[in-house]
Amino acid sequence: MREKKIVLTSIIGIIGNIFLVIIKAFIGFFTKSIAVISDAINNLSDALSSLITIIGTKLAGKKATKKHPMGYGRIEYITTSVIAFIVLYAGITVLIDSIKAIIDPTEANYGTIELILLGVGVIVKVLLGLFFRKRGKNLSSSSLIASGNDALFDSIISLSTIIAAIVYLTTNVSLEAYLGIIISAFIIKSGIEMLIETINFLIGVRVEKTISDQIKEEALKHDDVLGVYDLFIHNYGPDHYYASFHLEVPGDYNVTQFDELTRNLQSSIYEKYKIIVTAIGLYALDLNDPETADIYHQFKNKIDQYEYVLSMHGFNYQKATKTIIFDLVVSFECPKIRDYYNQIQEDLNQEFKDYKVIIVRDIDITD
Numbered sequence: 533m534r535e536k537k538i539v540l541t542s543i544i545g546i547i548g549n550i551f552l553v554i555i556k557a558f559i560g561f562f563t564k565s566i567a568v569i570s571d572a573i574n575n576l577s578d579a580l581s582s583l584i585t586i587i588g589t590k591l592a593g594k595k596a597t598k599k600h601p602m603g604y605g606r607i608e609y610i611t612t613s614v615i616a617f618i619v620l621y622a623g624i625t626v627l628i629d630s631i632k633a634i635i636d637p638t639e640a641n642y643g644t645i646e647l648i649l650l651g652v653g654v655i656v657k658v659l660l661g662l663f664f665r666k667r668g669k670n671l672s673s674s675s676l677i678a679s680g681n682d683a684l685f686d687s688i689i690s691l692s693t694i695i696a697a698i699v700y701l702t703t704n705v706s707l708e709a710y711l712g713i714i715i716s717a718f719i720i721k722s723g724i725e726m727l728i729e730t731i732n733f734l735i736g737v738r739v740e741k742t743i744s745d746q747i748k749e750e751a752l753k754h755d756d757v758l759g760v761y762d763l764f765i766h767n768y769g770p771d772h773y774y775a776s777f778h779l780e781v782p783g784d785y786n787v788t789q790f791d792e793l794t795r796n797l798q799s800s801i802y803e804k805y806k807i808i809v810t811a812i813g814l815y816a817l818d819l820n821d822p823e824t825a826d827i828y829h830q831f832k833n834k835i836d837q838y839e840y841v842l843s844m845h846g847f848n849y850q851k852a853t854k855t856i857i858f859d860l861v862v863s864f865e866c867p868k869i870r871d872y873y874n875q876i877q878e879d880l881n882q883e884f885k886d887y888k889v890i891i892v893r894d895i896d897i898t899d
Contacts, residue, residue: 534671534673534771535589535590535592535593537667537671538585538586538589538667538671538673538676539586539589539590541663541664541667541676542582542583542585542586542589542676542679543582543586544660544663545578545579545581545582545585545660545664545679545683546579546582546583548656548660549575549576549578549579549582549660550579551656552572552575552653552656552657553572553575553576553579555649555652555653556568556569556571556572556575556650556653557569557572558649559646559649559650560572562641562646563641563642563643563646563697564641565642565693565697565708566629566630566633566708566709566712568650568693569629570626570629570630570712570715570716571653571686571689571690571693571715573622573625573626574622574626574686574689574715574719575686576622577618577619577621577622578679578682578683578686580618581615581618581619581678581679581682582679584611584614584615584618585611585615585673585676585679587611588607588608588610588611588612588614589608589611589673591604591607591611592604592605592606592607592608592611592769602768602772602774603768603769603772604769605768605769605771605772606733606734606767606768606769607769608673608674608769609674609730609733609734609769610730610734612674612678612726612729612730613726613727613730613731613734615678615679615726616678616723616724616726616727616730617723617727618723619682619719619720619722619723619726620719620720620723620724620727622719622723623716623717623718623719623720623721623722623723624716624720626712626715626716626719627712627713627716627717627720629712630709630710630711630712630713630715630716631709631713633708633709633712634709634710634713637706637709642697642700642701646697647694647697647698650690650693650694650697651694653690654687654690654691654694657683657684657686657687657690658683658684658687660680660683661680661681661682661683661684661685661686661687662680662684663680664676664677664679664680664683665677665680665681665684666680667680668680672771674729674730674733678726678729681722682722682726685718685722689715689718689719692711692714692715693711696708696711733767736767738897738898738899739765739767739773739898741898741899743765743773743805743807744763744765744898744899745899746801746804746805746807747760747763747765747775747777747801747805747807747809748760748763750797750800750801750804750805751777751779751797754793754796754797756781756782756785756789756793757779757780757781757793758780758781758782758817759779759780759815759845760777760778760779760780761777761778761779761780761815761843761845761846761859761894762776762777762778762813762859762894762897763775763776763777763897763898764776764777764897764898765807765898771806773805773806773807773808774807774808774809774810775801775807775808775809775810776809776810776811776812776813777809777812777813778812778813778814778815778845778846779793779794779812779813779814779815780815780816780817780845780846781793781814781815781816781817782816782817782818782819782820783816783817783818783819783820783821783824784818784820785814785816790814794812797809797812798812815845815846815847815848816848817847818849823849823851824849824851827849827856827887828847828849830884831844831847831856831858831880831884832844834879834880834883835860835876838872838876840862840863840865840866840869840872841860841861841862841863841876842861842862842863842896843859843860843861843894844858844859844860844861845858845859845861846858846859846892853888854886854887854888855887855888855890856884856887856888856889856890857890857892858890858891858892859891859892859894860873860876860891860892860893860894861894861895861896862893862896863896864896873891873893876891877889877891
């Protein structure tokens, strides 16, 4: 269903943009306006973008295979990057043509019909932009959202072309070529921003706080869950999320209870948020034992003194060997994280000489 809606939206975009290309190419040819011709080129790139979105969506919707067990969802990010390159190419083309027009200017010749058609173009672009952006947000499609934002921006470009035409008709001052340069700058900026956003998705970005909060809140609804840690969420395309995390539970929690808890959580998280939980680990915190509780609070008070420490969890005290193991999360704001961990390790070794202290260096991966 998602794939069909994206394809239908993109087809509407292609039809709309081709309509605008024909109108603006016609106007640009008869008025000799570099700004209008530039706008037509921009609309043509938008039509190509919609075509690439369709191709990308079709490929991304392919069933998972043995070679690609997580599916092909990330292809949508690749197609968005292709769209970004097309937008960049269009912007550079407009820039070159505008510079040529400044060096070798030609007079534009507007009429009432041309201005009316340009006004129609603005209205069409605004409607397309709002439609694309709304569909993109509803369908979690970065390609549609990018196309929608681009269309709304194009409407401003088209409006500025009309203003330039009116200025020329009333004052005989031609702003065509200079407007073309301004248009090209914004097109290039839009292409760069689209490309950066797509590259970030391909590299891997911090998951939205709302998603991590949803999982944690669902887990903490259970009275026996003391904390949720090490939450890893992997994105394999829009709406394709896989998660794993650790739960901290009381020390007397048995395997049967934990098995029941994990199964219920996996089911409820998928049912509510369509996130597949691949694994749930266990931290057992036994604060009913006086000795363990005393040592835990000593360590907790000490760790709380460090500015960049975000979390201490997974605390485990092994009485037989007097070994203490726990996970430590240090903020990315720390200037030298490795040195910071080493300093904490040395401080704890000095203060708790009777124990073997092992710090598991964790990552500040989700909020």
